[in-house]
Amino acid sequence: MDEEGLPCEDVLALLREYLRSDKxxxxxxxxxxxxxxxHRFASAVYASHLEKNLGDPGLFPGTAQLEREVVHMLGRLHSHPGVVGHIVSGGTEANILALWAARNLALEAGEKERNQVVVQKGGHVSLDKAANMLGLELVRVERNERYQFDTTALEEKISEHTLAVVGVAGTTDLGVIDPVQELSEVVAEHNIYLHVDAAFGGMVTPFMEDLGYDVPKYDFRLSGVCSMTVDPHKMGMAPIPSGGILFRGREYWDAIRTKVPYLGGGEAIYSTITCTRPGASVVATWALFKHMGxxxxxxxxxxxxxxxxxxxxxxxxxxxxxxxxxxxxxxxxxxxxxxxxxxxxxxxxxxxxxxxxxxxxxxxxxxxxxxxxxxxxxxxxxxxxxxxxxxxxx
CATH class of the missing domain: 3.90.1150.10 (Aspartate Aminotransferase, domain 1)
Known part of the structure; x- marks a missing residue:
C-alpha cells in the first residue's frame, strides 16, 4: 500500500487500464x-445494500428474513416450499455443505464406515474439493450413451461404505440431466443420502417444463432427494455471489449448524462455511425474483x-x-x-x-x-x- 493516496479520477483511470483485457x-x-x-435492476439493488452482512443477523433481521423468503421461492420452484437453506457463495460451497451434512448424519448414526461419495464422471470439480476437505473418497462411475449417470454402474459400486450419491441436473461439460428418479429408487433401498447438483439447471428446467419441454424429474418430487444446489447467479441473472443450498428438512441443516454465542444475543446459528456473507446478494436476488416472476x-x-x-x-x-x-x-x-x-x-x-x-x-x-x-x-x-x-x- 502506498503512503499517499490518489485522487479518485486517477484511481479510476488505473482501473480502466488494468481491466481493459477483461471480456x-x-x-x-x-x-x-x-x-x-x-440483471440491471438486481445490480442496482445490490449496489444500494453493500453494508448488509448476513453473518450478523441480529443487526440485519430484515435481510435474514429476505434470505428465508428467497430459499422458500427456490423451494417452491423445485416442488417443496418447506425447504431450509441459505444463499451462499456458489455451487461449490453448496455442494460442500450437502456432503458435510451427509457425513455428519452418518457419524451421528454411528456409521463411520460410510465414507464414499458416488458421482458420474461429468460431476463438477467441487465434489473433488468437498471430498478432500471432508475426508471422504469420491468414486466416479461411467456414463451411459447419453452421458448420464449409468445406474447399472452405480449399483455395482454401492457398498457398506457408500455415504452419498450425487446426481447432476446440467452437467458442466454437456448440460445433461442424470436419471435422478432411478438414482432415488436405488438409494432408497440402501438408506443412502442423495444430493442433486442443479447449480445450472435449477434455474432453467422448471421454466422449460412450463414451456412444454420434456424434462426428467430430479427435484424434491422424488422422495430420495435430500438436498439440492441451485445457483441464482447463473441462469437466474442475480449478481455474483448468489449460490443456493436447499435441504429437504431441518434435520439436514441442523447437522452442520454452529451456534455463535457473541452474536444475536446468543441466538445466531450458522450452517454455512463462511460467517461473513454479503447480504446484498440476498436483497438483490429477492428483488429480482419479485420483479421477474x-x-x-x-x-x-x-x-x-x-x-x-x-x-x-x-x-x-x-x-x-x-x-x-x-x-x-x-x-x-x-x-x-x-x-x-x-x-x-x-x-x-x-x-x-x-x-x-x-x-x-x-x-x-x-x-x-x-x-x-x-x-x-x-x-x-x-x-x-x-x-x-x-x-x-x-
Missing part, C-alpha cells in the same frame, strides 16, 4: 460461461432455447461438425467429425483468434446460450464456423 458479456462474444450479465423467467428461457434451436439448425449445414449428444437444455457440445483431440483444440484456438470465448474439453467445445446473447450473435458465430470449414478438410 464483457455485452460484447456477445462470451459463449462458454455458465454465468451472464447480472415465473413469467419473466419463462420468457427468458423461451428466448435462449430459441437461440439454441437456431444454432442447432445452422449446425446441420456444417457437415464437418457434429453434436456430442443432443442437448437437454441450453448447453451444446460440438466437435469436428474427425473426433481427434488435436482437431478439437485447433477449432477452439481458431475461434478464440476470432474473439470468441468458448470452453474447450479434450473431446469437444462447449457453447452455453445465456441471456446476454442475442440471435445476431448466434448467427455471427455460425458464420465464423462456416468460414473455418477448410481447416478441417470440408
Amino acid at each position: 464483457t458479456f455485452a460484447s456477445g462474444k462470451i459463449l462458454g460461461s455458465m454465468c451472464t450479465q447480472p 415465473r413469467r419473466g423467467y419463462r420468457e427468458t428461457v423461451r428466448r435462449i432455447m430459441d437461440m439454441t434451436k437456431t444454432f442447432l439448425d445452422g449446425l446441420s449445414d456444417l457437415d464437418w461438425l457434429e453434436l456430442v449428444t443432443h442437448p437437454m437444455m441450453n448447453i451444446v457440445g460440438v466437435r469436428p467429425s474427425t473426433r481427434r483431440e488435436s482437431d478439437v483444440q485447433k477449432l477452439a484456438s481458431l475461434l478464440r483468434q476470432r474473439g470468441w470465448s468458448i470452453s474447450s474439453f479434450p473431446t469437444h467445445i462447449r457453447i452455453v446460450f445465456m441471456p446476454h446473447l442475442q440471435e445476431k450473435h448466434v448467427q455471427e458465430f455460425l458464420d465464423d464456423l462456416k468460414s473455418l470449414s477448410h481447416f478441417f478438410g470440408s
